[in-house]
Structure formats: C-alpha cells, structure tokens
Amino acid sequence: MLRAFRSLTALLTVISLLFASGAWADAAQREQCEREFSPRSGQAGKDVIWVPTQEDLVMAMLKAAKVAADDYVVDLGSGDGRIPIAAAKHFGARAMGLEYNPQMVKLAQCYVRAEGLEDKVTIKEADIFETDFSDATVVTMYLLSDLNMKLRPRILKMKPGTRVVSNSFKMGDWSPDEHIDPEGSYSRGYLWIVPADVKGKWTFREEGGERTFEVTFEQEFQEIKASASGNGAPSVQDATLRGADIQLTLVDANNAPRTFKGQVEDDRIRLTGRVDGKPVTYVGQRR
Ligand SMILES: C[S@@+](CC[C@H](N)C(=O)[O-])C[C@H]1O[C@@H](n2cnc3c(N)ncnc32)[C@H](O)[C@@H]1O
Numbered sequence: 001m002l003r004a005f006r007s008l009t010a011l012l013t014v015i016s017l018l019f020a021s022g023a024w025a026d027a028a029q030r031e032q033c034e035r036e037f038s039p040r041s042g043q044a045g046k047d048v049i050w051v052p053t054q055e056d057l058v059m060a061m062l063k064a065a066k067v068a069a070d071d072y073v074v075d076l077g078s079g080d081g082r083i084p085i086a087a088a089k090h091f092g093a094r095a096m097g098l099e100y101n102p103q104m105v106k107l108a109q110c111y112v113r114a115e116g117l118e119d120k121v122t123i124k125e126a127d128i129f130e131t132d133f134s135d136a137t138v139v140t141m142y143l144l145s146d147l148n149m150k151l152r153p154r155i156l157k158m159k160p161g162t163r164v165v166s167n168s169f170k171m172g173d174w175s176p177d178e179h180i181d182p183e184g185s186y187s188r189g190y191l192w193i194v195p196a197d198v199k200g201k202w203t204f205r206e207e208g209g210e211r212t213f214e215v216t217f218e219q220e221f222q223e224i225k226a227s228a229s230g231n232g233a234p235s236v237q238d239a240t241l242r243g244a245d246i247q248l249t250l251v252d253a254n255n256a257p258r259t260f261k262g263q264v265e266d267d268r269i270r271l272t273g274r275v276d277g278k279p280v281t282y283v284g285q286r287r
Pocket of ligand 1: 045077101127
C-alpha cells in the first residue's frame, strides 16, 4: 500500500510543487524559511510520507467543507502547513496543524509567520494518534485508507455536523457525502459530515396536543430508515440525516405527505412542520 502511494505520489508531487508557488507568501520569505530545511516530496514520515496536496484541491476541499470564520480546522499530518494556512488566509478560520516531523513543523511555523497568521494558525509537533482533536469543527487529512480507518471511531464520536475532508483516501464502508473533483486536478477529495446517532426507539409527542407515536430508526452512518408504530401512527415515507439535521416525511391516512424538519440533540429530536396550514411540532425522546 505504502509503495503504491509512493510511486503515484512521486509523479504527482512534481506537478504539485509546480502549482505550489504563487498562492503563498512572498517568494523571498518562503526561501528564507526553506534555508534551514527544504522538504522533499516523498520524504519519510512516521505513518505516511509527505506529499503536499495540490493548491487547487486544498481550496476545493475547504470550500466543500464550507469553512467559515467561526470554524476551527485541524489538519492531521499537516506537512508544510498549507491547509491550515489556506483555511485562515482565505476563509478566516482558526486552524491547527498536527505534524510529527519537527523539521516540517518549524518550516510550517515559519510560513505561518511569513503570512502574518500567528494569531489564527498554530502548528504543533504531535502524533495524530496521541493527540485530541475532538474540538475541531473541520478535520482535513491526506493520509492512507488504513490510517483513516484507524481514526474513524474517533471521528464518528465528534460533534454531529463536523466536516471531514480527505485527499484521495476514503473511510471504508462509510460512504462520502460528497466527491470533490476540481477541474484539472489529478487527485480528488472526499467530504463526510459526522452524523448524529439516532439509532433505536423513540417516542414522539405533539407539543400542546394529544398525539403520540413511536419511531424506530435503523442507522448505517448517515443512512437512516425509520418506521412508525402505535395507535393512529403516520407511516414514514422518507427519512434523511445530515449531521444533526433530520427530516422525516410523514403520511397520515388519506392525507398528502408532510415534511417535518428538526435537529437531533443527544436523546431528543424536535421536529416542526405544517398540517393544514398550521404549525405542528413533535418532540421525540429516545427510549
Ligand atoms: C501526505 S502528507 C500530507 C500533508 C498535508 N496534510 C497536505 O495535505 O499537504 C502526510 C503528512 O503526515 C505526517 N505524518 C505521518 N504520520 C504522522 C503522525 N503519526 N502524526 C502526525 N503527522 C504524521 C507526515 O510527516 C506528512 O507531513
């Protein structure tokens, strides 16, 4: 696996380094940073070699994740720091790069200073498998499939709605929510949105009303299936989940389908919709 990654990336890197200049700080400042240590694409890393993400894919990944000023972006294995730097420079986010190689850490820190982004970007010498990044709102990575899989249980425990973007490598049977394929890019990225956990049996009660029904959710990552039961319960025609946002289409006998939308907050779901022009709210509690 590592060998395949290496041979593919050797070629890609030459191209990526050509793309690398220009979008960064002043060339003279970069050169100054590289005086002490100049990285070589394909150089060894603890669990994976260093190959930089092509600049246009960096931008496309951050755009797909809808990075904004209130985000905290953490790049796992941050190399020369280009992803945290771009997140702060172009999207106004706070960002952290976690990198094992101390020389890469120093280089990235120098680039951060050259960009004047010290108040927004921190580059930390760390092993991603020993470091807590659970407070990130966006996680970025360019690792390997098996490393993504090793991180997956931690990622799935993160706050629902956390966006995860990976260059090239997927996360096993957790299908991406989006494929990121910028025109002209030689590699593609993937976006996942950490889904809320809704699995199990829930009791829904109409707020300010009498109606009660049970809903059972089956769940595989972001894919959910719902079925309702109980006296006079509606049938569930459709159910979707994106992060903590949930939507159910409920059908009562002889009536048109009605869409209810809401948010999952741990063991509580509040769904709102309209019935005969009037607002209706169902509050669900997990049993
Ligand atoms: C393929 S490069 C990606 C660099 C950067 N994220 C990018 O997209 O341009 C992977 C980086 O992970 C670093 N790395 C490998 N194992 C690591 C670990 N256990 N903890 C932290 N960094 C690691 C390598 O040194 C390398 O810089």
